[in-house]
Amino acid sequence: MASDRQKYIRNFCIIAHIDHGKSTLADRLIEKTGVLSAREMEEQVLDNMDLERERGITIKLQSVRLNYKALDGNEYTFNLIDTPGHVDFTYEVSRSLAACEGAIVVVDATQGIEAQTLANVYLALDNNLELYPVINKIDLPSADPEFVKKEVEDVIGLDASNAALVSAKEGIGIEEVLEGLVKYIPAPRGDESAPLKALIFDSYYDSYKGVIAIIRVIDGSIKPGTKMRMMEAGVEYDVVEVGTFRPGMLSRDCLMAGDVGYVAASIKNVKDVHVGDTITDASNPCKQALPGYRKVTPMVYCGIYPADGADYDNLRDALEKLQLNDAALMFEPETSAALGFGFRCGFLGLLHMEIIQERLEREYDLYLVTTAPSVIYHIIKTNGEKIEVSNPSNLPELQEIERMEEPIVKATIMSPTEYVGPIMDLCQNRRGTFINMEYMEATRVMLHYDLPLNEIIYDFFDALKSRTKGYASFDYELKGYEESELVKLDILLNAEIVDALSFIVHKDKAYSRGRNMAEKLKDVIPRQMFEIPIQAAVGSKIIARETIRAMRKDVLAKCYGGDITRKKKLLEKQKEGKKRMRQVGNVELPQEAFMSVLKLGD
Amino acid sequence: MKEIGLYIHIPFCKQKCNYCDFNSYVCNDDKVQSYMDALLKEIKMYIQEYGFIFKTVFIGGGTPTFIHYKHIEDIMMEIKPYIAEAAEVSMECNPGTVNEESLGAYRKMGINRLSIGLQAWQQPLQKQLGRIHDTEQFIQNLEQARKVGFTNINADLMFALPNQSLEMWLETVQKVASLGVEHISCYSLKIEEGTPFYKLYQQNKLQPIEDELDREMYHKAIELLKKHGLEQYEISNFAVPGLECKHNLIYWENKEYLGVGAGSHSKIAGVRYGNHRMLERYIEHVDKGNYPIDEKNVIGHEEDMWETIILSLRLNKGLDVLDFNNKYGVCFESKYSLPMEKLLKGGLVEISDNHVRLTSLGSDLSNSVFIEFL
Numbered sequence: 001m002a003s004d005r006q007k008y009i010r011n012f013c014i015i016a017h018i019d020h021g022k023s024t025l026a027d028r029l030i031e032k033t034g035v036l037s038a039r040e041m042e043e044q045v046l047d048n049m050d051l052e053r054e055r056g057i058t059i060k061l062q063s064v065r066l067n068y069k070a071l072d073g074n075e076y077t078f079n080l081i082d083t084p085g086h087v088d089f090t091y092e093v094s095r096s097l098a099a100c101e102g103a104i105v106v107v108d109a110t111q112g113i114e115a116q117t118l119a120n121v122y123l124a125l126d127n128n129l130e131l132y133p134v135i136n137k138i139d140l141p142s143a144d145p146e147f148v149k150k151e152v153e154d155v156i157g158l159d160a161s162n163a164a165l166v167s168a169k170e171g172i173g174i175e176e177v178l179e180g181l182v183k184y185i186p187a188p189r190g191d192e193s194a195p196l197k198a199l200i201f202d203s204y205y206d207s208y209k210g211v212i213a214i215i216r217v218i219d220g221s222i223k224p225g226t227k228m229r230m231m232e233a234g235v236e237y238d239v240v241e242v243g244t245f246r247p248g249m250l251s252r253d254c255l256m257a258g259d260v261g262y263v264a265a266s267i268k269n270v271k272d273v274h275v276g277d278t279i280t281d282a283s284n285p286c287k288q289a290l291p292g293y294r295k296v297t298p299m300v301y302c303g304i305y306p307a308d309g310a311d312y313d314n315l316r317d318a319l320e321k322l323q324l325n326d327a328a329l330m331f332e333p334e335t336s337a338a339l340g341f342g343f344r345c346g347f348l349g350l351l352h353m354e355i356i357q358e359r360l361e362r363e364y365d366l367y368l369v370t371t372a373p374s375v376i377y378h379i380i381k382t383n384g385e386k387i388e389v390s391n392p393s394n395l396p397e398l399q400e401i402e403r404m405e406e407p408i409v410k411a412t413i414m415s416p417t418e419y420v421g422p423i424m425d426l427c428q429n430r431r432g433t434f435i436n437m438e439y440m441e442a443t444r445v446m447l448h449y450d451l452p453l454n455e456i457i458y459d460f461f462d463a464l465k466s467r468t469k470g471y472a473s474f475d476y477e478l479k480g481y482e483e484s485e486l487v488k489l490d491i492l493l494n495a496e497i498v499d500a501l502s503f504i505v506h507k508d509k510a511y512s513r514g515r516n517m518a519e520k521l522k523d524v525i526p527r528q529m530f531e532i533p534i535q536a537a538v539g540s541k542i543i544a545r546e547t548i549r550a551m552r553k554d555v556l557a558k559c560y561g562g563d564i565t566r567k568k569k570l571l572e573k574q575k576e577g578k579k580r581m582r583q584v585g586n587v588e589l590p591q592e593a594f595m596s597v598l599k600l601g602d
Numbered sequence: 603m604k605e606i607g608l609y610i611h612i613p614f615c616k617q618k619c620n621y622c623d624f625n626s627y628v629c630n631d632d633k634v635q636s637y638m639d640a641l642l643k644e645i646k647m648y649i650q651e652y653g654f655i656f657k658t659v660f661i662g663g664g665t666p667t668f669i670h671y672k673h674i675e676d677i678m679m680e681i682k683p684y685i686a687e688a689a690e691v692s693m694e695c696n697p698g699t700v701n702e703e704s705l706g707a708y709r710k711m712g713i714n715r716l717s718i719g720l721q722a723w724q725q726p727l728q729k730q731l732g733r734i735h736d737t738e739q740f741i742q743n744l745e746q747a748r749k750v751g752f753t754n755i756n757a758d759l760m761f762a763l764p765n766q767s768l769e770m771w772l773e774t775v776q777k778v779a780s781l782g783v784e785h786i787s788c789y790s791l792k793i794e795e796g797t798p799f800y801k802l803y804q805q806n807k808l809q810p811i812e813d814e815l816d817r818e819m820y821h822k823a824i825e826l827l828k829k830h831g832l833e834q835y836e837i838s839n840f841a842v843p844g845l846e847c848k849h850n851l852i853y854w855e856n857k858e859y860l861g862v863g864a865g866s867h868s869k870i871a872g873v874r875y876g877n878h879r880m881l882e883r884y885i886e887h888v889d890k891g892n893y894p895i896d897e898k899n900v901i902g903h904e905e906d907m908w909e910t911i912i913l914s915l916r917l918n919k920g921l922d923v924l925d926f927n928n929k930y931g932v933c934f935e936s937k938y939s940l941p942m943e944k945l946l947k948g949g950l951v952e953i954s955d956n957h958v959r960l961t962s963l964g965s966d967l968s969n970s971v972f973i974e975f976l
Contacts, residue, residue: 529948529967552813554969557789557838559916561609561853562867564909565874565899571912575973 005192006258008074010185011216012132013081013096015124016106017114017473021136024168025106025177026064026080030247032174033066033078063202063214063260064247070182078181079244079260081201081216083120089348090477091296092328094123095201095276098292099216099260102130102185104177105156109135109143109165112151112444115414115473121156127292132184133160134177139167155440190257196220196228196281198255198263199290203273205324209241211267212249215279216260218290222279223254228265229282231289235272236282237265270324296328298346299407299478300353300373300457301390303334303500304360305342307367307580307591312341318364319343322356329356334391338500338584339369344391350457369582371500372597373457378405378481392502395488398539405481407453410435413464414446415472422467423447430455431506450479454504459598489514491521492535492542493587500584503597507538513597515544520596525589527551532587605686606870607852608656610641610677611863612666613881616699620732620802621760623794625865625879626664637864637881638673640888644862645680647893654860656684658849659691661713667695671704671711678711690715690754690848697743698735705743706750715847716747717756717785723774727763732798744781754845756785761823762816763791764808771819772826779830785841786832788823790816817966837916837965854917856910864894872906874899903930911938912972915951920959934958941974 016022066078083089083096097103103124107113124131133152135145149160164180166173202214215222222228226239243251244261255261267273275296278289306315316333323329330346347353353373360366376390380402389395411432415423420437427434427449435448451460456476464472487510491501501521505513514536521534525548536544556567581588614634615626629637648654659681666674674693685691692715693708700708708716720740722728728736740757747755757778761771778786793799793810802808824834832840836854839847852859861868865879876897878884887894901909907930914921923934935942942958945951950964950971964971 529950529963529970551970552817552966553790554967555790555837555965556969557792559837559853559913560850561859561861561869562865562876564853564913565867565876565897568909571969571973571976574969575976578973 005256006188006190008076009079009188009258010076010102010181011079011081011100011188011258011260012102012104012181012185013083013100014104014106015083015117015120015131016136017108017111017117020106020108020111020114020117021168022106025104025134025136025166026082028168028171028174029066029078029080029178030064032178033068063245065244065260068178068182071179072182076182078178079216081260089352090119090123091294091348092202092275093120094127094292095199097124097127097129098276098290099199099201100127100129101188102132102181104181105131105133105152105158106136107133107148107152109137109145109148110140112148113155113414113440115412115446115475118155118414118446119412119475130184130186131156131158132180133158133163134180135163135165136168138165139170139172151441188258190217191219192221192257194219194257195284195286196222196226196279197286197290198222198279200230200273200275200277200279202275203270203325203327205270206264209264209266211270211273211324213263213265213267213273213279214261215255215263217255217257219257219286220281221254221256222263222281227282228263228279229285230272230274230277230279231285232277232293233272233274237267237272239263239265270327273327275327296348298328298330298348299453300347300349300375301344302347302353302373303336303339303342303371303391304331304345304357305336305339305369305371305500305582307369307582309340311366314364315343315360315366315368318360318366319345321364322359326356328352336371336393336500338498339371339582342369346390350461367580369500369591369594371594372503374504375407375453375457377486377504380404389504392488392504393499395504398487403483404486406484406486408450408479408482409453409456409476410479411449411451411456411474411476412446413449413472413474414440414444415468417443417445419468419472420445420447423464423472426460426463426467427451430460431509451476452482452484452506453478457598487538489517490537491517492533492537493521493525493589494532494585495535496585497537498584498589500594501597510538511543514538517597518544518546521593522546522548524592524596525587528588530586604652604858604870605655605657607658607660607849607857607859608654608681609849609859609861609863609866610645610659610661610666611861611866612661612663612669612674613637613864614663614668615665616668616734617732620730620798621791621793623797624664627881629881633881634669634673636885638669638676640885640894641863642676642680644888644894645677647888647891648860648862649681649684654684655686656681657686657689658852659685659689660849661691661693663694665696665699665719666693667699667704667708671707674708674713675711678713682712685712692717692756692847692849694719695743696733696735697740700743700746702746702750705747705752709750709752714752715754715756716752717758717787717847718743718747719758720774720778721758721760722763722766722770723777724770727766727770730763730765731760741781744783754785755783756787756847757781757783758787758789760789760791761819762811764810766811766819768815768819768822772822775823775826779827779832784845785839785847786827787839788820788827789838790820820966821962833918835918837968851917854913856906856913869901872901874901906930907932908975911975915958915960915964915968915971918959920957923953923956923958938975945971945974 014022063081068076081096083093135148138145145165152158152160164173164176197219198215198217200213200215204212206212224239228239229236241251241264242255243249276293280286306312319331328348331343334344374390376388379387381400382402432449432451438446485507486504487507489505489510490497518534518536531550532548534546535542581590613626691713693713694717696719793803827840834840835846858870864881864884866877868875875895877894878896884894926934952961
């Protein structure tokens with residue numbers, strides 16, 4: 001039976017497109033409810049990684065418990081569950097949504113609804129969430145709240161008459177939002193006396209307490225001493241501590257139906273705590289696990305190598321540490337003739353990949369060489385064997401391949417109508433199959449395409465942005481595998497194949513990509529002491545050739561008394577630049593060379 | 603008493619050249635006077651406290667001859683008692699800023715070597731560089747200098763200039779060498795940040811010449827100068843044997859020198875000092891009776907070794923390995939076996955009679971060589 005207690009709980013998250021002000025709104029709600037004093041209040045409390053703050057995106061989920069005394073005189077507990085705002089993290093988002101009864105949908109009053117907002121709105125509707133629209137940035141001169149309200153009604157089909165008009169930046173309308181939460185978001189209705197049923201929607205590693213599971217209790221209660229069972233992982237642990245976020249950890253006697261908080265149980269292995277898994281009481285288990293659990297599988301792969309081979313162990317340690325907080329990160333050792341020992345790493349998407357690379361370099365002070373991203377190809381060999389390949393070097397010989405399949409995604413692109421032509425061009429170029437086009441209103445359309453994932457991982461976002469002056473937004477989900485005519489394109493430097501530069505490409509695009517790649521490499525590889533021929537080849541057939549001329553001059557004409565310090569600095573910089581290069585055969589390759597394939601354009 | 607080289611900086615010019623990133627200013631007479639007063643005071647402070655003996659003197663700029671010669675005379679009078687016998691006393695000058703009278707005065711006050719900035723023979727190139735003189739003036743000043751008794755004269759030349767052809771460059775070298783100067787410096791133009799050239803370059807209005815042409819100019823000049831009896835002894839410097847610039851050799855042999863004036867650097871007892879660059883700041887410090895030092899860096903053992911290596915490799919005589927090992931108490935051969943192996947294999951350096959030298963290729967790619975020792 002739902003208790004009175006739960007009447008005063010609201011569990012919600014905020015759905016928004018990047019830059020529409022989700023974090024700023026969260027800050028204001030935290031500030032207004034006085035959880036943190038002004039002194040404690042750091043800009044955008046929830047995005048607590050430097051990287052997140054710089055990029056203005058949320059990578060790791062955070063949640064915070066707020067207390068609010070409403071106009072009706074009652075004290076409410078708000079659990080604000082933060083969600084990552086990017087397409088790569090759709091599954092994580094869906095699990096956070098499943099922990100809520102409602103969601104605030106933030107829409108920028110100057111820009112309207114974007115593809116990501118819509119994608120997450122659909123996810124929220126799938127999870128039966130009550131949606132509460134908030135129109136943000138009404139202080140901007142170009143704001144058009146009435147128009148955006150209408151868009152919310154037309155596009156999402158949501159009643160926008162109760163929408164709050166706010167400026168999170170200026171602190172306008174925040175109280176209305178808080179009251180709106182009380183009024184429009186339903187209270188949880190769990191059964192406190194039923195067997196424990198709690199959803200894990202995030203986890204992280206604490207060096208003192210082990211893996212911390214962040215949970216929403218649906219039914220029953222959990223407290224220290226409870227023998228909990230993770231139903232999918234099939235493991236059991238004794239609960240050591242439970243608590244809530246203030247946003248720091250605050251231990252409590254127990255968590256009950258409707259509550260959001262954390263559980264610590266001296267869990268050493270992050271792999272035991274799956275996002276989406278159900279926790280129950282081993283001594284009094286619930287009958288059925290919560291629906292929606294999915295094993296996370298990486299979509300995009302790349303090779304990560306230490307620039308200095310001696311850093312191999314450090315790289316492994318760093319990856320292991322990152323994995324403690326990021327179960328979606330996969331890695332296994334691999335070897336490249338060009339790059340030596342490294343790891344093949346799997347990511348949820350391109351952003352996830354970039355974030356991990358940046359964190360490795362920044363937080364662990366590693367110089368990395370990363371290879372171009374790849375997807376998983378299915379290969380059916382002539383002997384009937386089926387294999388999966390994520391590293392182009394592992395592709396079997398041409399004559400052993402019966403056929404190949406590549407992953408296809410369902411892509412949704414939203415854009416002002418004037419860019420439909422360029423977008424269709426781009427999708428056509430990227431081997432897209434047009435599905436349909438819907439007018440959201442007179443000036444905006446939603447395009448649906450099936451696109452090969454391997455076309456998206458090569459600068460598709462950038463190309464889309466530049467063709468639409470940044471107005472289009474984009475979202476995708478995996479559709480499945482389809483047969484495709486693919487070939488491996490090799491790059492030869494000084495007549496030797498550099499395995500780390502090979503990539504898999506559709507055979508119709510091999511020539512143009514090979515040519516572009518050779519030209520690009522000519523630009524990014526600095527002149528060296530000898531001439532370097534660059535060749536692109538499919539099998540034994542050379543399809544493009546360029547030459548890097550030998551370096552002819554690298555001198556300081558003058559070096560007198562006053563010059564030495566300055567010149568030394570110059571030379572040190574030059575040396576530092578060289579250190580970041582990778583020696584392949586006798587050629588020194590800068591890191592960009594390995595990512596060149598990403599910047600090939602169309 | 604310590605024997606060192608003395609560098610005196612005169613940071614004034616009639617106008618700043620388009621490629622120049624040196625510490626020089628276009629100023630009025632009052633400013634010149636107060637700077638020269640400070641300069642004299644700084645020199646006195648060093649002499650009184652340390653009692654150096656100057657085995658070489660180099661008055662550089664700027665354009666030392668742009669200000670009246672009486673200012674230089676004041677300085678020379680002050681330092682004369684501390685200049686070693688038969689010391690080389692050089693001064694930079696630009697054509698058109700000297701005449702027979704001033705040259706006579708300079709010679710008389712003890713200056714015995716002139717370095718004249720010609721840069722290019724052809725008028726359009728001089729104009730492009732923002733030079734204020736023409737070739738006629740250079741020839742005339744050279745004759746005047748000979749007349750008053752200068753027997754050791756250098757000409758500064760530049761190559762790899764935008765719009766300069768190989769023929770123009772070789773004409774420059776040919777003509778100047780034929781005039782019988784004892785020393786020539788040939789500098790490959792580097793477009794430095796903060797110069798008018800840099801701005802033009804960024805706006806795509808100035809096309810740097812190809813590296814291939816730059817090197818052709820360089821190597822052809824080496825040959826041509828040799829024919830005129832001017833032997834290369836440093837990457838950019840050529841002289842009649844025996845008349846190499848002794849002051850500059852102090853830098854390349856990593857010996858000690860005192861630099862006075864705004865922005866000058868000193869290296870004394872393993873420490874490098876840099877004076878304040880801004881005139882006002884410099885004058886202010888000296889006026890208060892303080893040394894006008896802005897930066898001070900103790901040169902570590904490793905750092906000093908590196909400096910010795912790269913500076914001596916600039917010289918054609920190369921790095922004397924035995925000297926090096928004695929000076930630093932190390933074994934060069936084993937300490938630098940890895941870079942040496944790589945450089946020898948690449949044909950960038952060569953070893954003979956215990957000296958390491960850059961090859962011709964090595965001098966074209968000298969930075970790549972130097973960083974191997976870092």
